[in-house]
Amino acid sequence: xxLSFFMMPLHTPGRDYHTTLLEDIEAFKLxxxxxxxxxxxxxxxxxxxxxxxxxxxxxxxxxxxxxxxxLATGVLPLPLYHPVMSAAHIALLDHLCEGRLILGVGTGxxxxxxxxxxxxxxxxxxxxxDNLDIMKKIWTSDPPYDIAGKxxxxxxxxxxxxxxxxxxxxKPMQRxxxxxxxxxxxxxxxxxxxxxxxGAMPVSANFVAGWVVATHWETYVDEMEKLGRTPNxxxxxxxRSIFVADTDAEADTHVKEPGGAYDWYFDYMFQVYERMDAAxxxxxxxxxxxEEITPASVRDSFTISGSVDTVVxxxxxxxxxxxxFGTLMMTAHDGANKAATxxxxxxxxxxxxxxxxxxxxxxxxxxxxx
Numbered sequence: 001x002x003l004s005f006f007m008m009p010l011h012t013p014g015r016d017y018h019t020t021l022l023e024d025i026e027a028f029k030l031x032x033x034x035x036x037x038x039x040x041x042x043x044x045x046x047x048x049x050x051x052x053x054x055x056x057x058x059x060x061x062x063x064x065x066x067x068x069x070x071l072a073t074g075v076l077p078l079p080l081y082h083p084v085m086s087a088a089h090i091a092l093l094d095h096l097c098e099g100r101l102i103l104g105v106g107t108g109x110x111x112x113x114x115x116x117x118x119x120x121x122x123x124x125x126x127x128x129x130d131n132l133d134i135m136k137k138i139w140t141s142d143p144p145y146d147i148a149g150k151x152x153x154x155x156x157x158x159x160x161x162x163x164x165x166x167x168x169x170x171k172p173m174q175r176x177x178x179x180x181x182x183x184x185x186x187x188x189x190x191x192x193x194x195x196x197x198x199g200a201m202p203v204s205a206n207f208v209a210g211w212v213v214a215t216h217w218e219t220y221v222d223e224m225e226k227l228g229r230t231p232n233x234x235x236x237x238x239x240r241s242i243f244v245a246d247t248d249a250e251a252d253t254h255v256k257e258p259g260g261a262y263d264w265y266f267d268y269m270f271q272v273y274e275r276m277d278a279a280x281x282x283x284x285x286x287x288x289x290x291e292e293i294t295p296a297s298v299r300d301s302f303t304i305s306g307s308v309d310t311v312v313x314x315x316x317x318x319x320x321x322x323x324x325f326g327t328l329m330m331t332a333h334d335g336a337n338k339a340a341t342x343x344x345x346x347x348x349x350x351x352x353x354x355x356x357x358x359x360x361x362x363x364x365x366x367x368x369x370x
Contacts, residue, residue, distance in 0.1 A: 104182070
């Protein structure tokens with residue numbers, strides 16, 4: 001199992017913007033130093049706690065400050081981009097990243113972003129696919145262009161002057177384009193089927209219960225079989241909130257600290273889902289009555305925390321519950337407590353993951369011998 005780093009980012013309200021950006025940059029650099037395989041960063045325009053407004057700008061800034069880690073948009077809200085702009089920017093970014101870019105795309109999460117853009121009723125799934133289709137055509141062909149999409153059209157004919165090199169658009173370093181990924185959250189999500197259809201790596205969100213994540217794999221397998229293809233768990237990424245400490249008691253105190261990074265985040269998510277009349281989606285178990293869903297129950301069931309040995313056992317049990325995902329995405333939380341945050345990352349990378357992979361290798365060997 002590989003390890004990657006996912007940052008929405010998440011920061012408690014009222015913190016200084018510049019300070020939190022520096023924390024995010026430092027955490028990204030540390031992840032690279034510790035051998036994390038990938039670094040993912042989100043994009044939001046109108047939320048005080050998720051303040052990275054351009055995943056591509058952030059990754060361009062990190063390209064020269066990281067050496068081996070792949071850099072991933074997590075995710076790019078394609079409905080908010082004209083496909084000419086997104087195609088050109090992504091191509092440039094892939095070169096700046098020396099071909100290390102993973103292109104994570106999505107429909108966009110925040111209703112406030114779409115209201116601010118004057119698109120509150122946008123057909124986001126359709127726009128995402130339309131943008132993606134047009135970008136692929138731009139990357140895999142040359143002008144003149146006459147691409148008719150459902151939401152956008154791209155025409156470049158009259159001003160195409162080949163003798164003056166006017167008209168061609170930049171192509172990514174990775175051909176025909178960077179590896180695709182798509183974010184998944186709801187049970188039996190249609191997005192999982194779209195990911196299979198598009199040949200994209202599915203990414204299951206951290207703010208859903210294990211039983212929901214299990215439906216993601218079930219849905220992916222079903223769609224891949226319909227497409228006549230073999231599902232491969234190595235392509236599947238699953239994000240989780242993880243905190244590792246020297247002892248279970250230390251980890252428990254940190255995660256449950258009132259108003260702390262984890263306690264605050266899950267209280268926030270609970271309020272968001274409650275306001276959307278969707279609290280049932282946070283049910284720790286499939287049959288949990290909605291009246292029993294609380295911020296504390298969500299926090300405790302959605303977080304994998306403890307000592308190294310405890311987290312190893314919890315991760316193995318979680319994987320057995322949800323399915324054979326190939327990459328664990330550690331979700332970054334607020335880093336005001338830098339010492340605890342960085343220590344947790346080190347323990348996860350240097351102690352937990354080697355132990356997890358040793359156990360998985362033994363299980364695979366035993367299965368092959370049986």
